[in-house]
Amino acid sequence: MGEAPAFFVDHLENGYTNGFGVKSEPKNRDTSVLIGDRSFVIGGNHEGNPLFLGVQIHDKVTNKWSSPSVLGTGPKPCKGYSAIVLPKGRILVIKKGSASDDSIWFLEVDTPFIREQKKLLGREVVAWSKGVRGNAEKPIVISGPSGVGKGTLISMLMKEFPSMFGFSVSHTTRAPRCMEKNGVHYHFTDKTVMEKEIKDGKFLEFASVHGNLYGTSIESVEVVTDSGKRCILDIDVQGARSVKASSLDAIFIFVCPPSMKELEDRLRARGTETEEQIQKRLRNADAEIKAGKSSGIFEHKLYNDNLEECYKTLKNLLGINDLAPVNGVEVEGINLPKEHTVTKMDDKILIQETGEGTKNKMIVLDLSSINGGAPGRTRGIVLDTVKSS
Numbered sequence: 001m002g003e004a005p006a007f008f009v010d011h012l013e014n015g016y017t018n019g020f021g022v023k024s025e026p027k028n029r030d031t032s033v034l035i036g037d038r039s040f041v042i043g044g045n046h047e048g049n050p051l052f053l054g055v056q057i058h059d060k061v062t063n064k065w066s067s068p069s070v071l072g073t074g075p076k077p078c079k080g081y082s083a084i085v086l087p088k089g090r091i092l093v094i095k096k097g098s099a100s101d102d103s104i105w106f107l108e109v110d111t112p113f114i115r116e117q118k119k120l121l122g123r124e125v126v127a128w129s130k131g132v133r134g135n136a137e138k139p140i141v142i143s144g145p146s147g148v149g150k151g152t153l154i155s156m157l158m159k160e161f162p163s164m165f166g167f168s169v170s171h172t173t174r175a176p177r178c179m180e181k182n183g184v185h186y187h188f189t190d191k192t193v194m195e196k197e198i199k200d201g202k203f204l205e206f207a208s209v210h211g212n213l214y215g216t217s218i219e220s221v222e223v224v225t226d227s228g229k230r231c232i233l234d235i236d237v238q239g240a241r242s243v244k245a246s247s248l249d250a251i252f253i254f255v256c257p258p259s260m261k262e263l264e265d266r267l268r269a270r271g272t273e274t275e276e277q278i279q280k281r282l283r284n285a286d287a288e289i290k291a292g293k294s295s296g297i298f299e300h301k302l303y304n305d306n307l308e309e310c311y312k313t314l315k316n317l318l319g320i321n322d323l324a325p326v327n328g329v330e331v332e333g334i335n336l337p338k339e340h341t342v343t344k345m346d347d348k349i350l351i352q353e354t355g356e357g358t359k360n361k362m363i364v365l366d367l368s369s370i371n372g373g374a375p376g377r378t379r380g381i382v383l384d385t386v387k388s389s
């Protein structure tokens with residue numbers, strides 16, 4: 001047997017406040033979704049704006065109501081909706097009688113992205129993301145010897161397409177270079193702290209590289225994917241091997257130098273390492289290049305000789321060229337029957353058409369396919385339409 005949705009709310013059209021127009025305690029409390037110690041009440045207007053659905057939070061422990069910062073563009077007010085609590089701090093909202101580009105939404109209330117935003121903003125935060133069909137783009141792992149130009153290529157990509165790509169900020173125990181900012185280039189971390197976090201299972205991968213510890217925390221990747229951007233990881237070959245073995249379905253690119261002499265020249269010209277460190281990095285480069293070319297980890301190899309040409313090849317490889325649109329992934333809306341019931345069955349949501357003279361269409365939404373997301377962004381949904389008799 002399936003479970004009924006957490007709740008169904010009727011008549012939430014614009015102008016029909018249904019008890020949610022109030023600043024403090026909403027009157028209609030049975031329409032709240034309980035997650036941990038907090039109830040999330042979805043309805044009425046967002047900060048008096050009649051175009052967007054509002055959210056309020058009740059904390060059971062403090063018995064206080066708050067209006068969170070709402071990230072992303074949320075759904076328009078609607079006739080009614082079903083709300084279903086999903087794992088990992090998300091609420092699925094399925095609207096009634098809405099346009100195909102406004103029918104399925106996710107409210108993030110306790111994801112890593114939300115927790116990070118809460119820390120930053122110092123207040124309650126939630127984020128909306130719209131549900132669309134299709135799969136989110138795979139993260140990109142870029143490896144190559146030190147000084148080959150990985151960081152340069154990634155910076156060019158992020159500068160040209162800031163809304164499309166996001167950088168996974170690694171942790172490292174090495175000291176910051178003079179222009180490097182904590183939390184932007186790396187999370188500069190004490191070795192004992194990082195070792196403890198590795199032990200606590202917080203890292204997707206880690207490795208000792210040129211005498212220091214480097215690692216990608218699960219949260220660093222989630223922060224990017226939850227912001228709806230395609231995640232880029234700049235990691236060494238050992239790290240790439242670990243990611244390949246993990247559940248992260250990524251594409252792997254290895255950047256080769258035109259020659260060892262050119263690699264050495266670039267490292268020296270960068271001027272960020274001591275002579276001893278340069279020698280160490282060059283020694284390691286040999287083994288890295290061999291592993292990169294022969295390990296079977298990398299499906300794509302780039303030669304960074306001429307920077308502009310290499311960048312163009314990288315863009316082509318990522319499906320970005322002068323003819324293709326670059327403002328995010330092309331999205332497909334979801335047409336739902338005007339009148340329907342919603343049932344949850346394991347990781348499937350069944351949306352059954354109701355009403356006289358209808359075709360009794362059933363839409364099956366596969367929750368296991370959901371990834372990426374928020375705020376205001378899309379995530380992949382796989383839908384099947386079944387005709388019941």
Ligand SMILES: Nc1ncnc2c1ncn2[C@@H]1O[C@H](COP(=O)(O)OP(=O)(O)OP(=O)(O)O)[C@@H](O)[C@H]1O
Nearest residue numbers: 145146147148149150151152266270304305306307
């Ligand atoms: N095609 C190129 N031609 C000449 N110089 C380049 C080219 N690509 C990058 N560089 C320069 O080489 C130096 C090293 O590049 P970058 O810092 O991007 O390397 P990296 O692979 O990220 O190194 P690391 O792994 O140590 O972080 C930089 O000074 C950069 O400006």
Ligand SMILES: Nc1nc2c(ncn2[C@@H]2O[C@H](COP(=O)(O)O)[C@@H](O)[C@H]2O)c(=O)[nH]1
Nearest residue numbers: 146170206207209214215216234235236239
């Ligand atoms: N396995 C990992 N390797 C990483 C990570 N972050 C960076 N790196 C690699 O380290 C070297 C040196 O970087 P530098 O900033 O000190 O020059 C470079 O090859 C990076 O790709 C990581 O999280 N995991």
